[in-house]
Amino acid sequence: MPSSLKNDRLLRALLRQPVDATPIWIMRQAGRYLPEYRKLRELAGDFMTLCKTPDLACQVTLQPVERFPLDAAILFSDILTIPDAMGLGLSIIESKGPMFEYPVRSAQQIKKLGIPDPETDLRYVMDAVRLIRKELDGRVPLIGFSGSPWTLATYMVEGQSSKNFSVIKELLYDQPQVLHELLEKLAQSVALYLNAQIAAGAQTVMIFDTWGGVLTQPAYQEFSLTYMQKIVGQLQREMNGQRIPVILFSKGIGDMVIKIAETGCDAIGLDWMQDIAQVRSKVGDKVALQGNLDPAVLYASPEVIKKEVGKILESYGKGSGHVFNLGHGIHPEIDPEHVAVLVDAVHELSKPYHRES
């Protein structure tokens, strides 16, 4: 472990090495539930300006780390930076979510797509990573991330968030080879993008497969898992003598979660529908597990939050290999005081699970 890192709990837990307490970070920890985030976003004017201005992206990344004793920072950006760099024209519209001006649907449109060069086309992301590492000054590790090829493809083909994924599923069933061509390009793009984040200073990386769970089990394996596995195989796994752990998260995939352990990743992110004890008993010592408190628990009282934290810690059980998180992103209406209760509860209540005996 580089001596410059003052808190290495996250990296240790991801590699299933002993820790003094269970580390915690929160999906979407920098976001609208924080008044200081809302203020900076208003100042920037819109979400993409926040992402594309390294100084602002750095400030936003640090906000939750300065407010709570979290064990990691996550790069402030979005998974849709890759399709944006491919020329699809992204805007994130308040109350509507992401929208693409130029969705891709035909074989011809997909053939024309280029693979973005991270240090030129996505330079703003790499500059943000470098700046954040400097400003963090070793307080906690920095997590880099990307969307999975399948999840990126859903937005690129549908053109926006979707309820029933009719356009991309029509493509999947009618012209699977065309979809495979798109996923192949995305897998190459994601591998280059994550390796560039690692070179710029990301100390662990996570792939978000938010929509893996809308597929049938065989389709999940063919159109989502295969491409994540390809990416894992291409990632730089060591930097300056330090192992770079890889976390894969597919939401809503039920029993298929066990298959993720075979991809060569270091850790699996679990949504709140999973039973963490059951998953641990099936994957054994192969990978670490991250999760999986229901994000809605944070609406409840501090007493209930502590009780629910206790249940998940008990369910995972003794020993390292657990990174506490929510089962999906934090909701914008959550009271930041409840997040403070959550973070303290994880650190306090987890200590007995890491004592020898």
Ligand code: CP3
């Ligand atoms: O976790 C973090 O704090 C890092 C930042 C982060 C954002 N998006 C910031 C963001 C991360 C890791 C993401 C990933 C992301 N983006 C995913 C995968 C994770 C997941 O939640 O399943 C997806 C599917 C997207 C695409 C996306 N970006 C959507 C659907 C939206 C709208 C969401 C909403 O609640 O309005 C965004 C915008 C977005 N990305 C916001 C943030 C903080 C809200 C934008 C705003 O400030 O208005």
